[in-house]
Structures are given as structure tokens and as C-alpha cells.
Amino acid sequence: MDFTLSEERKMLQETVGKFFNSNYKNIDKRSENVNLPEGYSKEFWKESSDLGVISALVSPKFGGLGGSGEDISIIFELVGKSLCVEPFLSSAVLSSSVLSSISNPRIDLITDIIEGNLLISFAHSEMNNRYEDHYIETKAYLKNDEWNINGTKSFVMNGDDASKIIVSARINGDVNDRDGIGLFLVDNDQTLKRPYNTIDGYRSTELTFKDLKGELLAKDENALKCIIKANSAGALALSAEALGIMQICFDLTLDYLKTRKQFGKSIGTFQSIQHRMVDMMLEIEQVKSAVMLASSTFETDDLTRDKNISAAKNLVGRVGKLIAEETIQLHGGIAMTWEYSAAHYAKRLIMIDHLMGDSDYHRDRFKLLSNF
Amino acid sequence: MVIKMNFEYSEKDEKFRKEVKDWLDETLPKSLSEKVKKYQRLTKEDYEIFMNNLTAKGWLAWHWPKEYGGTGWNAIEKHIFEEEIIKASAPRIVPFGVNMLGPVLIEFGTEEQKNYYLPRILSNEDWWAQGYSEPGAGSDLASLKTTAVDKGDHYLVNGQKTWTTLGHHADKIFCLVKTDLKAKPQLGISFLLIDMDTPGVEVKPIITLDGEHEVNEVWFTNVKVPKKNIVGKENEGWTYAKYLLTFERTGIAGVPYSKSALNHLKMISKRSLKNGKPLIEDSIFSSEIAELEIDLLAMEIFNLRTVSAAAEGKAPGMESSLLKIKGTLVRQKTTELLRKALGPQALPYLPEQFDEGWNEMPVGPSYAGPIAKQYFNMRKISIYGGSNEIQKNIVAKASFGL
Numbered sequence: 001m002d003f004t005l006s007e008e009r010k011m012l013q014e015t016v017g018k019f020f021n022s023n024y025k026n027i028d029k030r031s032e033n034v035n036l037p038e039g040y041s042k043e044f045w046k047e048s049s050d051l052g053v054i055s056a057l058v059s060p061k062f063g064g065l066g067g068s069g070e071d072i073s074i075i076f077e078l079v080g081k082s083l084c085v086e087p088f089l090s091s092a093v094l095s096s097s098v099l100s101s102i103s104n105p106r107i108d109l110i111t112d113i114i115e116g117n118l119l120i121s122f123a124h125s126e127m128n129n130r131y132e133d134h135y136i137e138t139k140a141y142l143k144n145d146e147w148n149i150n151g152t153k154s155f156v157m158n159g160d161d162a163s164k165i166i167v168s169a170r171i172n173g174d175v176n177d178r179d180g181i182g183l184f185l186v187d188n189d190q191t192l193k194r195p196y197n198t199i200d201g202y203r204s205t206e207l208t209f210k211d212l213k214g215e216l217l218a219k220d221e222n223a224l225k226c227i228i229k230a231n232s233a234g235a236l237a238l239s240a241e242a243l244g245i246m247q248i249c250f251d252l253t254l255d256y257l258k259t260r261k262q263f264g265k266s267i268g269t270f271q272s273i274q275h276r277m278v279d280m281m282l283e284i285e286q287v288k289s290a291v292m293l294a295s296s297t298f299e300t301d302d303l304t305r306d307k308n309i310s311a312a313k314n315l316v317g318r319v320g321k322l323i324a325e326e327t328i329q330l331h332g333g334i335a336m337t338w339e340y341s342a343a344h345y346a347k348r349l350i351m352i353d354h355l356m357g358d359s360d361y362h363r364d365r366f367k368l369l370s371n372f
Numbered sequence: 373m374v375i376k377m378n379f380e381y382s383e384k385d386e387k388f389r390k391e392v393k394d395w396l397d398e399t400l401p402k403s404l405s406e407k408v409k410k411y412q413r414l415t416k417e418d419y420e421i422f423m424n425n426l427t428a429k430g431w432l433a434w435h436w437p438k439e440y441g442g443t444g445w446n447a448i449e450k451h452i453f454e455e456e457i458i459k460a461s462a463p464r465i466v467p468f469g470v471n472m473l474g475p476v477l478i479e480f481g482t483e484e485q486k487n488y489y490l491p492r493i494l495s496n497e498d499w500w501a502q503g504y505s506e507p508g509a510g511s512d513l514a515s516l517k518t519t520a521v522d523k524g525d526h527y528l529v530n531g532q533k534t535w536t537t538l539g540h541h542a543d544k545i546f547c548l549v550k551t552d553l554k555a556k557p558q559l560g561i562s563f564l565l566i567d568m569d570t571p572g573v574e575v576k577p578i579i580t581l582d583g584e585h586e587v588n589e590v591w592f593t594n595v596k597v598p599k600k601n602i603v604g605k606e607n608e609g610w611t612y613a614k615y616l617l618t619f620e621r622t623g624i625a626g627v628p629y630s631k632s633a634l635n636h637l638k639m640i641s642k643r644s645l646k647n648g649k650p651l652i653e654d655s656i657f658s659s660e661i662a663e664l665e666i667d668l669l670a671m672e673i674f675n676l677r678t679v680s681a682a683a684e685g686k687a688p689g690m691e692s693s694l695l696k697i698k699g700t701l702v703r704q705k706t707t708e709l710l711r712k713a714l715g716p717q718a719l720p721y722l723p724e725q726f727d728e729g730w731n732e733m734p735v736g737p738s739y740a741g742p743i744a745k746q747y748f749n750m751r752k753i754s755i756y757g758g759s760n761e762i763q764k765n766i767v768a769k770a771s772f773g774l
Contacts, residue, residue, distance in 0.1 A: 363663060
């Protein structure tokens with residue numbers, strides 16, 4: 001049994017951590033990145049590529065230098081600690097996951113992503129499919145040997161700036177069928193875009209396709225498997241990101257309890273507050289344990305992988321709410337302000353439960369996979 | 373080269389696990405494990421059968437160093453051992469002598485005390501009880517009132533201890549007593565060993581809310597205790613008590629107990645009906661089970677992380693407290709859901725069914741009998757051994773720097 005990181009991973013953690021901190025010095029710097037035209041810093045994204053951060057999210061089999069569950073967790077815990085808004089999730093995890101798990105992996109495109117030259121977004125979510133892997137209204141049809149796509153995809157992360165989009169679409173069958181799904185690669189210059197910022201500072205987009213030509217990447221069982229895997233990888237990444245955020249929330253709150261004085265003493269001396277901090281600390285240890293387990297089984301069979309990821313994401317949803325709400329409550333008024341960083345951490349922590357399956361979704365999936 | 377984090381037990385660990393399991397299969401009487409499984413009352417002899425087997429095998433003092441007749445196991449081996457005896461439904465190892473007093477004597481006892489008491493613990497000749505809590509000293513243990521007055525060749529002890537688990541079986545009791553009445557609470561306390569058959573010692577049963585006799589009051593009226601029965605220095609007993617409290621407790625989360633309760637819960641939820649269908653198909657109820665299972669899964673990894681660090685020589689500090697809190701909450705939740713799973717079947721209370729040999733018809737399914745009783749009994753675990761509130765105080769004090 002060994003629960004410590006290898007020397008290589010410790011180095012990765014240290015290097016990437018320093019690099020993130022040097023750019024994301026404070027919450028104002030983050031706001032600058034959020035307010036750039038693309039909703040993130042292209043410069044920082046390129047530097048991340050040069051340093052090998054994107055490569056660390058991709059397996060050596062597909063041109064990367066990492067890509068294991070532990071690599072994803074290490075990087076995303078740091079993404080969470082800095083609240084990075086760059087397209088690590090959309091392009092480096094979701095899209096490269098699809099591109100590497102199709103029958104003919106597209107190493108050419110993955111390499112472009114790793115090198116920071118190409119941004120590809122994964123467009124699976126729709127206004128009505130909530131968190132489902134298979135519920136798809138967008139349609140694809142074949143005409144003169146060419147695939148055409150019609151429909152609207154919602155909540156596409158970095159969908160405005162990406163040059164290419166991976167789209168899930170229904171080739172045949174009913175919207176809720178598990179069969180008849182296709183994955184397509186399309187150019188993003190012909191799509192209709194409605195970009196917006198999310199409440200937690202990320203860039204998202206509505207993308208509408210009208211008879212848009214696409215290249216078929218996968219279909220039927222293989223396509224669904226790719227979607228499930230990408231969504232699981234995303235849920236793992238977000239769980240690790242949430243863990244990083246929780247640790248910052250805890251530290252910020254503890255610091256504040258030491259400095260804030262009321263009734264003539266620092267409020268951290270009050271037992272009722274100390275006990276709530278212990279509850280937070282304990283639940284963060286629980287989340288850390290669940291993320292470690294999910295990371296360690298990311299490359300095993302699909303069932304174990306998805307069961308442990310669902311356990312982690314369910315716990316993250318529940319504990320995330322606790323930590324976010326307690327962080328705000330224990331700070332008091334100051335955490336209600338836009339100016340103070342804790343507010344932004346709390347917001348992201350809550351909104352993570354609205355991405356890649358919330359705690360209810362993952363609890364139900366855990367039940368299904370555990371044969372309840 | 374990237375080396376993966378490893379959540380698996382090593383081959384050596386697995387071999388050890390098999391050795392423990394095989395030994396339990398071979399030596400633990402089926403009639404005894406059946407009693408444990410059915411929550412039947414255990415007699416003094418029931419405990420002794422198992423503990424004598426452990427003595428014969430050399431495994432009783434599994435926490436002790438080798439030179440004192442212990443096993444010398446590392447934290448992972450201890451964890452495996454504990455897991456297997458629980459899985460086998462063995463009676464618990466009565467901890468007061470071997471797990472509590474033993475380590476204190478090894479660390480602070482005189483040679484004479486070690487030579488006399490340790491072999492008697494190892495052979496189960498002495499059944500020890502713990503004399504800490506008093507009616508007025510629970511969480512605030514240091515405010516205890518039992519006095520031991522120096523009378524030259526002996527101490528004269530007066531006072532009352534309470535919650536003395538299995539004290540009605542005990543031959544001896546180790547007590548915290550006040551030897552300096554003027555000193556501040558934690559300073560005037562001594563650690564005293566008392567024979568239960570000394571004149572003036574009286575044991576009175578306390579019947580708990582589940583109708584069972586497990587704990588007792590122990591009264592001391594002018595009890596003469598030889599001065600050589602003091603452990604360590606006079607007025608420094610608090611240090612020894614604290615040493616005992618912080619003594620490595622890898623099993624504090626009770627993961628194997630909760631795991632077996634969770635399996636039991638799933639089994640019962642499949643058999644209990646709601647609207648003619650198995651209760652486990654009820655989405656709200658099964659969701660409660662699922663989130664409990666997820667909490668337990670995370671806690672098991674948290675526990676293993678702590679065990680693994682302990683095996684590397686890092687003493688668990690606040691982790692023990694955090695695991696105690698979570699462990700008790702998870703275990704209590706299993707008993708709550710078990711009780712809910714039964715519906716009205718949880719109501720019948722037939723105390724005689726917990727006696728060995730009872731073979732009348734139960735009301736409802738045979739598994740229903742002990743569930744509500746067990747729910748009430750398990751309320752104790754977040755109170756004893758330092759209540760969860762005290763654990764939170766310990767963590768806050770140790771790690772927040774407030």
C-alpha cells in the first residue's frame with residue numbers, strides 16, 4: 001500500500017503549482033483573464049503548453065506525457081486552487097479523451113491541442129439533456145456520402161473560441177435511445193454562436209448547426225462509450241478541481257477567523273465556530289480520499305472507473321455545498337462581496353455541481369453500477 | 373518512470389490476511405460466531421474462549437512490542453487482524469487489560485509491576501476494568517472526585533466510578549484518583565491499580581436503554597490499596613491517561629463493522645416490502661443507502677491512508693479524532709437505516725431471545741429482533757472514548773492555531 005505521490009508527480013505538482021501561482025497571483029488577475037475577449041488568457045494557455053501542462057493530461061500512447069487519473073487529479077487540484085479559466089477541461093480533457101478513444105485515434109489533432117495550436121470543444125450538452133450521456137436531440141443525416149448536422153448544443157465550454165467542435169448527434173432512433181448516436185468533428189467557423197459568461201467566470205456558448213458538414217468520428221456503441229468516458233474523465237477532473245477549491249476555502253476561512261474580532265476576541269476562539277471548521281476539515285479529508293480512489297482506478301475496467309468517479313462526484317456535490325456555504329457564513333458579510341476571493345471560490349464550488357453530473361445524477365449512477 | 377499510487381495490499385499482507393483468516397476458521401467455534409451474529413448475550417466464558425485461543429497462538433497482545441510477548445506487527449498488519457476478527461464475527465477482545473493497561477505498564481510501570489501484571493494479562497488470568505468516568509466527570513474527566521489519601525503504607529480510596537464496561541466480570545480495575553486535593557484539576561491525579569475483591573469495593577449494575585447489562589457503577593468505601601499499586605509517579609496520572617488515549621488506534625473508525633452492517637442493510641432492504649415491492653427499489657430509501665455507502669467508501673480510504681502513514685512511523689494525530697467522529701456517524705447511520713428498513717417490524721421487544729438456546733418463534737423475520745435494540749445501543753459510540761464534541765475540541769486545539 002502506498003498513498004504517497006511518486007517523485008515525478010511531486011515534481012509535476014510543484015512546478016505546475018508555482019507556474020499557476022505566478023500567473024494567477026490574486027483574484028483581480030483572474031478577473032482580467034475572465035474579461036479578455038476569449039474569456040481566458042491565450043498567452044497563459046500557450047505558456048501552459050510550453051511547460052507541458054496540457055501534455056500531462058494526455059497519455060503517452062497519444063502523444064502526451066501523462067494522462068493517468070493521478071495526473072488529471074494533480075493538475076486539476078491546482079486549477080481549482082488558482083481558479084484557472086483556461087480551456088483545460090474542454091479541450092485538454094474532454095476533446096482529447098474523445099479523440100483518443102475512437103477506433104482510429106486522431107493523434108494529429110491531439111498533438112495540435114498539446115502544442116497549444118488548436119482548441120477543440122466538446123459539444124454534447126443540450127438544453128434538455130441535463131447530464132445524460134445518451135439523450136440527444138441534435139440530428140445527423142447522410143446526403144451524397146456527406147454527414148450533415150442540424151440542431152443546437154448548449155453550455156459548450158469555450159465554444160466561441162474553439163476552431164473545431166466535437167458534436168454528438170443522433171443518426172437514428174428516438175432522442176432517448178442508447179443506440180444510433182454519432183460523434184462528429186466540425187469546423188467552428190460556420191456555426192451560429194451565442195457566447196456568454198457563466199456565473200462562476202467561465203466562457204460558454206450556444207452553438208447552432210444548420211446542415212453543417214461534419215466528419216464522422218464514431219458511431220453507435222463506440223460513440224456512446226466515448227461520450228461516457230469523456231464525461232467520466234471530466235467528472236474526475238472537476239472533482240479534483242473541487243478538492244483544490246475546498247482547501248483554499250478552508251484556509252481562507254481559518255485565516256479570517258484569526259483576524260476578525262467581535263465581542264473583544266477573534267471569532268475563531270468560539271467553540272461553535274471551531275466545531276464547524278472541524279466538520280469542514282473532516283469532509284475535505286473524505287473528498288480527498290474519494291478523489292484518490294477514483295484517480296487510482298481511472299485506467300481499470302469501465303465499471304470500476306465509473307463507479308468510483310460517481311462516488312467521488314456525488315461526495316463532491318454534497319461536501320461542496322457544505323464548504324461553499326460555510327465559507328460564506330463563517331466569513332460573514334465580507335464573503336458577499338465581489339471584491340473578495342472567497343466569494344469566487346465558493347461560486348465555482350457550487351457550480352461544479354452543475355457540470356458533468358450533479359450529486360443526484362452520480363448517486364443514481366452509483367446505484368446502477370453497484371447493482372442496487 | 374511513473375510509479376502509480378498503490379491502493380492494494382502487498383502479497384505479504386495478503387498472505388498474512390489468509391493466515392489470520394485460516395486460523396479463525398479453524399479455532400473460532402461456530403456456535404460462538406453465531407451468537408455474535410445474532411447479537412445474543414455473551415457470557416464471561418464466551419469472551420475467554422476466544423481470548424484464550426489468542427493467547428495460545430501468541431496473538432492476544434497484538435499491540436505490544438515483541439519483547440513483552442506482543443506480536444510486533446506494523447499498523448497494516450494490525451489493521452488486517454482487526455478487520456478479519458470482525459469479519460469472522462468473533463467476540464471482541466476485551467481491551468481494558470491488553471490494549472489499555474498493558475501499554476501504560478510497559479511505558480511507565482516498575483519492573484516488579486511489569487513482571488507481575490503483564491504475564492497475567494497475557495494469560496487472561498486477570499480481567500481488568502477501566503475506572504475513569506465518574507458521575508460528575510465525563511467529558512471533563514480531570515474534574516474527577518474519587519480520592520486516595522496517603523496513609524503511610526497504603527492509600528485509602530473513597531469515591532465512585534461509573535460506565536465501567538463489563539466491570540461485573542472484572543478481577544481488577546485501573547483507576548484515576550485524586551491524590552492532591554489542592555492541586556489544579558489535571559495535576560493532582562494518580563493512576564492506581566485496585567483489586568476488586570478488596571473490602572469496600574462494590575459493583576452495581578446499570579441497565580442501559582436497550583435493557584442490557586453491560587456497564588456498571590463501582591463504589592469505593594474506605595478501600596485500602598497498597599502503595600506499590602501506583603503506576604508511575606504520584607500526581608502524574610493524567611500524563612499516563614493521556615498516553616493511553618492517544619495510543620495508536622487504527623481501528624477507531626470501525627470500518628469493518630460498518631461494512632458488515634451495510635451488507636445486512638441491503639439484505640433486509642431486499643426482503644422488506646413497500647407497496648408489495650422490495651424496499652430497495654424505493655428511490656428515496658436506496659439513495660440514503662447509496663450515499664451512506666459512498667461515505668463509507670471514502671472513509672475506508674481515509675482510514676487506510678492513516679494506517680499506511682502509521683506503518684511508515686508517522687503517528688496519527690488529529691486523524692484519529694476525525695476518524696472517530698466520521699466512524700461513529702457512519703456506523704450510527706447504518707443502525708438508523710436498518711431500523712427504518714424494518715418499518716413496524718422494529719417494534720417487538722423480546723429480551724429473552726438474546727439468551728443462548730432460545731428457540732421460540734420470533735415476531736416477524738428472525739433478523740428483526742435485535743435491530744431497534746442495536747440502534748439504541750449504538751448511540752453510545754459518539755459519547756464514549758471522548759465524545760465527538762471533545763474530539764472536535766482536540767482537533768481545533770491541535771491544528772487550527774487559534
